[in-house]
Amino acid sequence: MDQMWFVMGMNLLVVLALMICVWPFSIIKKDSSIVDVFWGIGFVLIAWNTFFHAHGFLWRKLLIATLTTIWGLRLSFHIYARNLGKGEDSRYQAFRERYGNRYWLVSLFTVFLLQALLLWVISLVIQAGQVSQYPQWLTWLDALGVAVWAVGFAFEAASDWQLTRFKADPSNKGRVMDQGLWAYSRHPNYFGESLVWWGMLLITLSNPINAWTIVSPLLITFLLLKVSGVALMEKTIVENRPEYRDYINRTSAFVPWFTGGKRSSG
Numbered sequence: 691m692d693q694m695w696f697v698m699g700m701n702l703l704v705v706l707a708l709m710i711c712v713w714p715f716s717i718i719k720k721d722s723s724i725v726d727v728f729w730g731i732g733f734v735l736i737a738w739n740t741f742f743h744a745h746g747f748l749w750r751k752l753l754i755a756t757l758t759t760i761w762g763l764r765l766s767f768h769i770y771a772r773n774l775g776k777g778e779d780s781r782y783q784a785f786r787e788r789y790g791n792r793y794w795l796v797s798l799f800t801v802f803l804l805q806a807l808l809l810w811v812i813s814l815v816i817q818a819g820q821v822s823q824y825p826q827w828l829t830w831l832d833a834l835g836v837a838v839w840a841v842g843f844a845f846e847a848a849s850d851w852q853l854t855r856f857k858a859d860p861s862n863k864g865r866v867m868d869q870g871l872w873a874y875s876r877h878p879n880y881f882g883e884s885l886v887w888w889g890m891l892l893i894t895l896s897n898p899i900n901a902w903t904i905v906s907p908l909l910i911t912f913l914l915l916k917v918s919g920v921a922l923m924e925k926t927i928v929e930n931r932p933e934y935r936d937y938i939n940r941t942s943a944f945v946p947w948f949t950g951g952k953r954s955s956g
Contacts, residue, residue, distance in 0.1 A: 694821045697820075701736045701739055701740060704736060705735070705806040705810050706803065708731070708735060709725070709803060709805060710798075713797070716797065720778070721777065721778040722779075722782035722802075723773050723777075723779040723782055725802055726769045727766050729765070729805065729809065730766035731762060732762075733762040733813055734758060734763060736758075736816065737755040737758035737759060738755055740816065740821070741820060744821045745821070746821050746822045746823050747824070747825070747826050750893065750896065754820055754890065755816075757836070757839055757889075757890070758890075760843070765883075768850050782797075811906065811909055812887065812906050812909055813906070814905060815903040815906035816906075819890070819893055819897075822894070822899070824897055831892050832892075832893050835893035836893070838888055838892055841889075842883065843882065845879070845882030845885065846878075846879045846881075846882030846886065848870070848871060848882075849870070849872065849878035852867075852871060853867055853879070856869065866931070866934055871946065873941070874946035875943070876942065877943065878946060880914040880944065881946060883910065884907065884910060884944075887911070890907070891906065924938070924943075
């Protein structure tokens with residue numbers, strides 16, 4: 691337990707330092723969206739910092755660190771490419787307008803340090819999994835966790851790729867994306883991201899003492915559904931594009947399911 695507290699404390703300092711270092715660049719660029727690029731990178735830093743300081747089972751440590759790296763770097767690269775040349779995200783623009791001249795300082799706490807704290811809590815599952823010294827072999831839970839992680843990663847990566855291609859086609863301007871995985875879920879990328887963390891939990895549960903780390907997938911799923919993901923995005927979309935309501939009425943919000951009606955081209 692002493693080792694767990696040490697690793698947790700060290701990783702908290704790591705992500706706080708990361709976000710504090712990134713914050714000045716957001717002031718210079720007048721763009722807080724930069725924080726989103728470093729979200730995935732923060733998990734990668736925690737994963738490998740834990741790997742080199744924890745005394746858990748080597749192959750489980752390597753498994754967790756590798757899966758986290760694949761997921762985190764893909765996500766960061768995707769967000770970087772998506773935001774390139776687009777300016778500040780509307781969420782941060784709203785904060786900027788609300789706080790005016792004070793935003794440069796307020797953003798340190800409400801954007802950067804808050805995300806560092808959330809990142810750290812969500813990453814508890816990958817920290818505990820690497821600290822645990824038992825069992826000293828890979829179990830069926832490790833295999834099941836990798837399978838769930840793989841399904842989640844495939845959903846997230848494929849749906850992001852499909853949406854990027856859809857938006858790149860000028861003929862799709864103003865249309866609702868209801869093709870591919872988006873025909874079965876309005877947010878297949880968020881569903882995939884949630885699955886990634888439930889898969890991580892299964893790996894960590896190879897040692898049942900880590901059951902408390904369920905807080906990690908619960909928190910990210912809650913954030914994706916109720917805070918920064920589905921709820922916030924759909925409120926904005928419906929306000930600007932009323933035709934999106936038809937898509938809502940016939941398509942599952944999160945968990946992929948069969949469509950409830952004909953597709954709309956609007």
